[in-house]
Amino acid sequence: MRNSNREWVFAERPDGEPDMDSFELREGDVPSPKHGELLVRVRYLSVDPYMRGRMRDAESYAEPWTVGEPMEGAVVGEVVESESDAFDAGDLVTGNGTWADYTVLDAGEVAPVDPSIADPEAYLGVLGMPGRTAYFGLLDVGEPKPGDTVVVSGAAGAVGSVVGQIAKLNGCRVVGFAGTDEKVAWLTDDLGFDAAINYKDVDDYRSALDDAAPSGVDVYFDNVGGPITDAVFTKLNLDARVAVCGQIAHYNDEGVPTGPRKLPQLIAPRAKVQGLLVGDYATRFGEASEQLGEWVATGELVHRETVVDGLEDAPDAFLGLFSGNNIGKQVVAVADAE
Amino acid sequence: MRNSNREWVFAERPDGEPDMDSFELREGDVPSPKHGELLVRVRYLSVDPYMRGRMRDAESYAEPWTVGEPMEGAVVGEVVESESDAFDAGDLVTGNGTWADYTVLDAGEVAPVDPSIADPEAYLGVLGMPGRTAYFGLLDVGEPKPGDTVVVSGAAGAVGSVVGQIAKLNGCRVVGFAGTDEKVAWLTDDLGFDAAINYKDVDDYRSALDDAAPSGVDVYFDNVGGPITDAVFTKLNLDARVAVCGQIAHYNDEGVPTGPRKLPQLIAPRAKVQGLLVGDYATRFGEASEQLGEWVATGELVHRETVVDGLEDAPDAFLGLFSGNNIGKQVVAVADAE
Numbered sequence: 001m002r003n004s005n006r007e008w009v010f011a012e013r014p015d016g017e018p019d020m021d022s023f024e025l026r027e028g029d030v031p032s033p034k035h036g037e038l039l040v041r042v043r044y045l046s047v048d049p050y051m052r053g054r055m056r057d058a059e060s061y062a063e064p065w066t067v068g069e070p071m072e073g074a075v076v077g078e079v080v081e082s083e084s085d086a087f088d089a090g091d092l093v094t095g096n097g098t099w100a101d102y103t104v105l106d107a108g109e110v111a112p113v114d115p116s117i118a119d120p121e122a123y124l125g126v127l128g129m130p131g132r133t134a135y136f137g138l139l140d141v142g143e144p145k146p147g148d149t150v151v152v153s154g155a156a157g158a159v160g161s162v163v164g165q166i167a168k169l170n171g172c173r174v175v176g177f178a179g180t181d182e183k184v185a186w187l188t189d190d191l192g193f194d195a196a197i198n199y200k201d202v203d204d205y206r207s208a209l210d211d212a213a214p215s216g217v218d219v220y221f222d223n224v225g226g227p228i229t230d231a232v233f234t235k236l237n238l239d240a241r242v243a244v245c246g247q248i249a250h251y252n253d254e255g256v257p258t259g260p261r262k263l264p265q266l267i268a269p270r271a272k273v274q275g276l277l278v279g280d281y282a283t284r285f286g287e288a289s290e291q292l293g294e295w296v297a298t299g300e301l302v303h304r305e306t307v308v309d310g311l312e313d314a315p316d317a318f319l320g321l322f323s324g325n326n327i328g329k330q331v332v333a334v335a336d337a338e
Numbered sequence: 339m340r341n342s343n344r345e346w347v348f349a350e351r352p353d354g355e356p357d358m359d360s361f362e363l364r365e366g367d368v369p370s371p372k373h374g375e376l377l378v379r380v381r382y383l384s385v386d387p388y389m390r391g392r393m394r395d396a397e398s399y400a401e402p403w404t405v406g407e408p409m410e411g412a413v414v415g416e417v418v419e420s421e422s423d424a425f426d427a428g429d430l431v432t433g434n435g436t437w438a439d440y441t442v443l444d445a446g447e448v449a450p451v452d453p454s455i456a457d458p459e460a461y462l463g464v465l466g467m468p469g470r471t472a473y474f475g476l477l478d479v480g481e482p483k484p485g486d487t488v489v490v491s492g493a494a495g496a497v498g499s500v501v502g503q504i505a506k507l508n509g510c511r512v513v514g515f516a517g518t519d520e521k522v523a524w525l526t527d528d529l530g531f532d533a534a535i536n537y538k539d540v541d542d543y544r545s546a547l548d549d550a551a552p553s554g555v556d557v558y559f560d561n562v563g564g565p566i567t568d569a570v571f572t573k574l575n576l577d578a579r580v581a582v583c584g585q586i587a588h589y590n591d592e593g594v595p596t597g598p599r600k601l602p603q604l605i606a607p608r609a610k611v612q613g614l615l616v617g618d619y620a621t622r623f624g625e626a627s628e629q630l631g632e633w634v635a636t637g638e639l640v641h642r643e644t645v646v647d648g649l650e651d652a653p654d655a656f657l658g659l660f661s662g663n664n665i666g667k668q669v670v671a672v673a674d675a676e
Contacts (some may be wrong), residue, residue, distance in 0.1 A: 060606045160376035225601055247602040257602070261595045263563055264585040268398045273611040275604035 005030045007100035010065040016254045023315040030102045038105045039081035042334040046074040046124040047318035052251040070098035076120045094123040097312050117293050125329025126303035127157045130308045132277040134162035135288040141243035141274050142219040144165050146171030149213045154223030156183035158329035163221045168192045175212045177228050179324040198246040205231035305326030343368045345438035348403040354592045356651045361653040366438045376443045377419035380672040382414040383618045384462040385656035388590040399615050408436035430525040432461045437652050455631050464641035464668025468614035471616040472500035473626040477583035479612050484509030487551045489492045491560030496667035501559045504528050515566050517662040543569035564588045571603050580611040642666030
C-alpha cells in the first residue's frame with residue numbers, strides 16, 4: 001500500500017468543449033474509513049458521458065461536481081481496510097468513489113464483484129450502470145417486440161452495444177450508428193447487429209436508413225441526438241417508441257442547440273418519446289444484474305472495454321468519449337491486482 | 339328541398355399558406371342515396387385544422403383530399419331520404435360528409451344527434467371529434483392527477499377549451515395560452531382556468547409561465563407548437579407528460595420547421611412526449627360521448643361555437659382557423675331547421 005494518494009480534483013467548470021483546465025491531480029494522504037465505510041484500492045475507474053452534466057453548475061439528475069472537490073464516479077477495487085461487517089479486506093467491490101488511487105466507499109452502497117462471471121472492469125460496463133441503463137431503457141421504454149426494427153445511436157458505446165444485443169435476444173432487427181469502420185465491423189461481426197452505419201462515412205443518413213431499416217423504425221434508442229436522430233425521426237413507424245438515453249452530440253453545446261422540429265413528426269405515427277434515467281429502476285437492479293450476468297456468463301452478451309492505463313490519463317479518457325475514442329465501455333486502469 | 343346542390347370542390351393543393359385558389363364551388367344535382375345510405379340536408383359543417391394535412395399529397399393519418407373531388411368533413415344535418423332501416427327522414431344525424439347543401443352518408447357510420455342535450459352544432463365540437471380528442475388525449479396521454487399543473491396551447495379552441503375544463507374536473511391547476519384578450523377572459527371567467535396568457539401580448543413566454551405555473555408543468559397538451567411549446571418544455575416537471583395533439587403553428591410551413599432541440603430537455607425530467615390521434619380510441623367513443631354529454635347537460639362543461647353563416651363562406655371559415663378567428667369550435671351554418 002502506498003503512503004500517499006493521488007486524486008483528480010475538479011478545477012474549473014468548462015464552457016462548451018471541456019479541456020485539461022478542468023482537471024487537477026493532487027497528492028495527499030490515504031484517507032481513513034469511518035464506521036460503515038471501506039477503504040478501497042481502485043483497480044478501474046469509470047468515465048461516462050453523463051459526467052459532462054456534472055460539470056455544469058445546474059440542478060440536474062446527477063449532482064454537480066463541486067469545484068475544488070474530487071471527481072466522483074464508479075470504481076472497481078479491492079477492499080484494503082473494512083469498517084463494516086459486510087466486507088473483508090481483499091474483497092473485490094464496485095461502488096461510487098473518486099478518481100483516485102484510494103477511495104472510501106459506503107459499505108451499504110457497494111456491490112460485490114464476481115470475477116468468475118467477467119473481468120472486474122466489466123462491472124463498470126455491461127454489469128454496471130451502462131448495462132442496466134441498456135436493459136431498462138430498451139425493455140421498459142423501448143418495449144421491443146419480435147420483428148420490430150430497433151435503431152441505436154452510439155451503438156458501439158457502453159450502453160448502445162448492450163441495447164442492440166438485448167434487442168437481438170428479443171427477436172428484433174437491429175441497426176446501429178457508429179463512427180468508425182472498426183466499430184461497424186464489431187457490431188455486425190461480433191455482436192450480431194443486422195446492419196451498422198458509419199455515420200462519418202455517409203452523407204445522407206435517411207437514405208442509409210432506407211436500406212438498413214426498410215420496414216421503418218419501431219424502436220429508437222438514442223444516445224447521441226443531432227442529425228442521426230433527425231433522420232431516424234423521419235422513419236418512425238406507427239406506435240414507435242423512442243428512448244432518450246443520451247444526447248452526447250449536444251453535451252458540449254454552448255446555449256440551446258437548434259434543429260428540425262420533431263413534435264410535428266410525432267402525430268401521424270403516434271410515437272412516444274421518453275427521457276430515461278437508470279436511477280428510476282433502482283428497486284429492480286437485482287433483476288437486471290442477474291439477467292445480464294447470466295447472458296455474459298453464457299456468452300450471449302458480448303462486451304468489450306477500452307482501457308486507458310494509469311490514473312494520470314483519466315481526464316484524457318473522459319475527454320476522448322466526446323471524440324468517440326472508445327469501443328464498448330471506456331475505463332481507466334488505475335492499479336493491477338496485488 | 340332544393341333541386342340543385344352546391345358543393346365545395348378541392349381545386350388545387352396549396353404550398354404554404356392556403357388561399358381561395360384551393361376551393362371551387364360547383365352546382366350540380368342533388369345526389370341519390372344507395373342502399374344503406376342516407377341523403378342528408380346539411381345544417382352545419384365542420385372546418386378543422388387537421389384538414390390542412392388533407393390538402394397535402396402525402397400519406398398521413400387522414401386520407402388526402404383528391405383534387406377535383408368534394409371537400410370532406412364532419413356535418414350535422416337532417417335525413418331527407420333514407421335507404422336504411424336505422425334512420426328515418428327527419429332524423430338529425432352527424433357523420434362524415436362533404437361541404438355541400440346535401441350530402442350522402444353511410445347509415446352505418448353516422449350517429450344520432452340529440453338536441454335535448456345541446457344544440458346540433460355542438461355535435462361538431464364538444465360532442466364530436468374535438469371533444470373526444472380532448473377527452474382521450476388528456477386522460478389517456480396526459481394522465482392528469484389532482485394537484486397537477488396542466489398547460490394547454492390553443493386553449494380557446496375546440497379541443498383546448500375542453501381539455502382545460504376536464505383538467506379542472508380532475509382537480510388540476512390549469513393554464514391556457516390563447517391569442518386575444520377576449521379568449522383569455524373566456525377561459526378564466528367562464529371556463530374556470532386558473533390562468534390564461536395572451537401570447538400576442540407577452541414577449542417572454544417563459545417568464546409568463548413562471549408566474550402562471552409556479553410549480554412547473556406536469557401535463558402539457560399541445561395544439562400549437564412553435565415558441566409557446568419551446569417555453570413550456572423548459573418548465574417540465576419530473577415525469578411530465580406531453581400530448582402532441584396539433585401543431586397548427588407549423589401546418590402552413592414550407593419545408594421542415596426548425597427550433598430549439600427538445601430531446602436534451604427530456605432526460606432530466608424523464609418526460610414522455612406522445613403523438614395523439616383520436617381515431618385510435620374508436621372502440622371507446624361510447625364512453626367519451628356519454629361522459630361528455632353528461633357534463634354538457636349538467637353545465638359542468640361549457641362550450642361555444644363560432645358560427646359563420648352560409649355554405650359560400652366555408653373556405654373563409656377554414657382559412658380563419660389559422661388566424662385564430664374562432665372561439666371554441668368553428669362551424670359553418672349551411673341551412674336552418676326546416
